[in-house]
Amino acid sequence: MDKEKEIGEIFRESLEGYQAEPSAELWGAIAQDKTLVRFNRRHKMVRIAKFAVVPVIATVAIVTALLLSNGKGDNTLAVASDTDTVVPTATTITTTTTVTAPATETAAPIVNTPQPVRNQTSIYPTQTTDNQKEKIESSTVPATVTKPVETAEPLMASEFAPTRNTTLPEIEEVHRSLPVPNRNNNHKKELDRSDAVVADQLPTSSDIQVEPKAGRSGQLTFSKDTSVCRNSNLTLYVYNALDVHWNIGVQGETVTICPDEPTLISATVTTYEKIDTTIYIHVGVFNCGLWIPTAFTPNGDGLNDEFLVQAPAEITRYECTIYDRSRGMLFRTTNIHQGWDGTFNGKPLPFGTYSYIITYFDEAGVKHVEKGQITLIR
Amino acid sequence: MESDSELIRKCKEGDPKSQALLYQKYAPMLMAICLRYARNEEDAEDILHDSFVKILTNIDKMDEDKPYVSWMKTIVVNTAINAYRNKVRTGVAVDIEDVEEQLGDVRIRTSDFLTRDILMKFISELPDGYRTVFNLFEIDGYSHLEISEMTGSSYSTVRSQLFKAKQSLKKKIEKYLAEIIEK
Numbered sequence: 001m002d003k004e005k006e007i008g009e010i011f012r013e014s015l016e017g018y019q020a021e022p023s024a025e026l027w028g029a030i031a032q033d034k035t036l037v038r039f040n041r042r043h044k045m046v047r048i049a050k051f052a053v054v055p056v057i058a059t060v061a062i063v064t065a066l067l068l069s070n071g072k073g074d075n076t077l078a079v080a081s082d083t084d085t086v087v088p089t090a091t092t093i094t095t096t097t098t099v100t101a102p103a104t105e106t107a108a109p110i111v112n113t114p115q116p117v118r119n120q121t122s123i124y125p126t127q128t129t130d131n132q133k134e135k136i137e138s139s140t141v142p143a144t145v146t147k148p149v150e151t152a153e154p155l156m157a158s159e160f161a162p163t164r165n166t167t168l169p170e171i172e173e174v175h176r177s178l179p180v181p182n183r184n185n186n187h188k189k190e191l192d193r194s195d196a197v198v199a200d201q202l203p204t205s206s207d208i209q210v211e212p213k214a215g216r217s218g219q220l221t222f223s224k225d226t227s228v229c230r231n232s233n234l235t236l237y238v239y240n241a242l243d244v245h246w247n248i249g250v251q252g253e254t255v256t257i258c259p260d261e262p263t264l265i266s267a268t269v270t271t272y273e274k275i276d277t278t279i280y281i282h283v284g285v286f287n288c289g290l291w292i293p294t295a296f297t298p299n300g301d302g303l304n305d306e307f308l309v310q311a312p313a314e315i316t317r318y319e320c321t322i323y324d325r326s327r328g329m330l331f332r333t334t335n336i337h338q339g340w341d342g343t344f345n346g347k348p349l350p351f352g353t354y355s356y357i358i359t360y361f362d363e364a365g366v367k368h369v370e371k372g373q374i375t376l377i378r
Numbered sequence: 379m380e381s382d383s384e385l386i387r388k389c390k391e392g393d394p395k396s397q398a399l400l401y402q403k404y405a406p407m408l409m410a411i412c413l414r415y416a417r418n419e420e421d422a423e424d425i426l427h428d429s430f431v432k433i434l435t436n437i438d439k440m441d442e443d444k445p446y447v448s449w450m451k452t453i454v455v456n457t458a459i460n461a462y463r464n465k466v467r468t469g470v471a472v473d474i475e476d477v478e479e480q481l482g483d484v485r486i487r488t489s490d491f492l493t494r495d496i497l498m499k500f501i502s503e504l505p506d507g508y509r510t511v512f513n514l515f516e517i518d519g520y521s522h523l524e525i526s527e528m529t530g531s532s533y534s535t536v537r538s539q540l541f542k543a544k545q546s547l548k549k550k551i552e553k554y555l556a557e558i559i560e561k
Contacts, residue, residue, distance in 0.1 A: 004485045007544045007551075008516035011501070014494045015517060019406035020413055026423055027401050030430050031394065039435040043392030300439035301449055302432065302456040303528070 220271055220279070227284035233258050236265060236281055243270040259283050290315075290358065290368075295375040298342040306339030307374050309358060318360040322374070330354065342376045351378045383442055390438040397434050404447070405430070408454050414513050415458035417502060425461055429454040455518060459528055462506040484544035486551055491558055500550045507531075508543035515540055 030036065222238040237254040238244045246255045247266045257265065265281045291310040298305050309320060315336070322331040322340055330349070331340045342349055358370040385403075388396035409426050416422035432453050440449055501509060510529060514520045515536075522540075526533045 003488050005488050007484045007486055007548055008512075010486065010488060010492065011497055011516055011547075014492065014497050015410075015414070018410040018494065020409045022405055022409045022423055022426055026427060027398060027405070030401065030427055030434075031398070033427070033431045035435055036397075036431050040392035040394060040397075043390075043438075047391060300436045301452050303452060 220269065220277075222267070222269075222279050223281050225282040225284075228259065230285045231258055231260055234283065236283075238267055238269055238279060241269045241271055242274070244268075257283070259285050261285060290360070290370060292356075292358065292370060292372060293374065294372075295377055296342065297377045298348065299378070306341050307356075307376075308339030309336060311336050311360070315360045315362055318358070320356060320358045322354055322356045324352075324354045336360075348378075349376060352376055382446075386437065386440075386442055386446060389434060400434070401430060404450060408450060411451060411454050411518075412458060413498065414501060414517060415455070415510060416461070417506070421461065425454070425458050429457045432457065451518075455514070456528070459510055459514075462510065463530075484541070484548050486548050487555075489555055491555060492551065496554065500547050500554075503550065504543055504546055508539050508546060511536055511539040512543035512547070516544075 412422035
């Protein structure tokens with residue numbers, strides 16, 4: 001009873017094999033989920049199609065033969081009207097079949113065509129935290145993502161298939177409600193290390209809003225210790241004082257600095273009570289470079305499914321090109337929020353190393369070029 | 379298990395009955411994971427709901443030969459982390475002291491009074507960031523580096539949060555045991 005254990009071990013032992021029953025209604029709610037319903041509907045069509053293939057092919061053959069031999073006879077019309085309802089759906093289902101049948105064999109270059117669509121389209125609409133980025137995302141998604149989908153369109157847009165046109169929007173909608181692969185899951189090329197400050201959270205704007213902190217001298221308020229991206233602007237302040245002299249040779253309530261390295265800013269302050277005092281503000285710096293992953297695993301588990309670059313600071317004119325020696329350029333985008341799903345012309349590429357070149361301009365207007373390799377792991 | 383391969387094959391085809399069976403079989407295990415990561419039962423059910431939809435609609439991408447149970451667990455863990463994503467990464471500046479502190483074992487006396495329910499309660503009371511990191515490392519066995527990548531926090535923040543989580547749990551446990559003994 002007096003034995004001591006590491007706290008983690010205590011929890012592990014206690015929670016081993018822990019199972020808990022969710023509420024009885026939960027499965028009902030899951031079964032009615034739109035995404036799941038659509039998935040099932042789509043696959044049901046495939047199953048029906050597979051069973052229907054033989055009789056359908058036979059029917060098509062018969063109809064074609066009749067049409068060719070009979071011309072405009074009544075028979076033709078009768079036959080045609082009979083088969084009109086069958087053939088259209090059959091044609092398109094057959095098409096669907098050829099496209100999706102490989103799925104069960106998991107051989108699938110063609111089948112994987114929808115996959116990149118899913119992976120890519122699913123991210124953008126759900127990144128609703130940043131309203132500005134949403135617009136960019138939705139406008140660029142069609143640019144590359146719909147390519148694989150478009151190869152299917154000619155087949156599906158046959159004159160017989162009024163109902164099939166709902167398939168494509170369906171797929172897009174389904175993918176929208178798929179969970180967001182976490183963009184932060186990518187292996188980072190450089191871990192953020194700053195000498196003075198541990199920088200785990202990079203600021204989203206270069207001008208930091210700092211909260212007033214009550215100094216020791218009565219009503220005096222001044223900036224808290226803070227950190228910013230290297231070489232970006234930061235405004236510090238001292239309020240409710242008669243006079244403020246900053247150690248960098250500026251006088252006044254506020255001062256704006258652009259730190260290149262961690263610094264200790266101080267100010268000699270004369271309070272309203274005519275007392276002289278010194279306040280100190282420690283300013284740290286983050287390295288706000290791009291986070292470029294070194295590897296990714298496009299297997300649909302929501303973890304590192306894409307090669308996605310992150311830019312914590314405001315950068316402009318971003319361009320990312322991925323290529324390899326044998327195939328040339330595989331992917332290109334000018335949208336930092338658009339990742340690469342590991343496919344080329346709709347086909348998934350094999351395990352291996354691919355190269356990238358990324359160029360961008362930082363806040364100061366300085367051009368940066370990053371070159372490196374990314375490993376696609378399957 | 380042979381029966382499972384068949385079950386999964388049918389789930390890949392979108393067979394509702396098989397999906398229900400898969401849920402029946404694995405929901406309890408996955409629900410336990412959700413409860414660990416969530417703030418409360420309601421959140422846990424939301425996470426399980428989202429996870430299962432993901433599982434069932436992506437199962438056709440998954441290779442039958444690969445371990446599907448860990449695949450399902452990964453999806454649940456990722457969904458859980460995403461649920462509190464914004465909360466995990468709070469804090470712009472971190473105190474310098476955090477970087478330099480000793481990050482070692484946290485030991486406590488074992489006691490029969492520490493039931494699973496009590497321990498689960500203490501876990502759910504932790505702040506989101508601490509709870510996530512504690513679960514990922516101590517219970518689900520991810521490395522610091524993996525946790526750093528999954529949560530978007532720096533390596534040192536992960537270690538720091540883990541240590542703080544354990545200290546917080548230790549305080550709760552000691553306080554609880556002291557109160558029990560008094561009675």
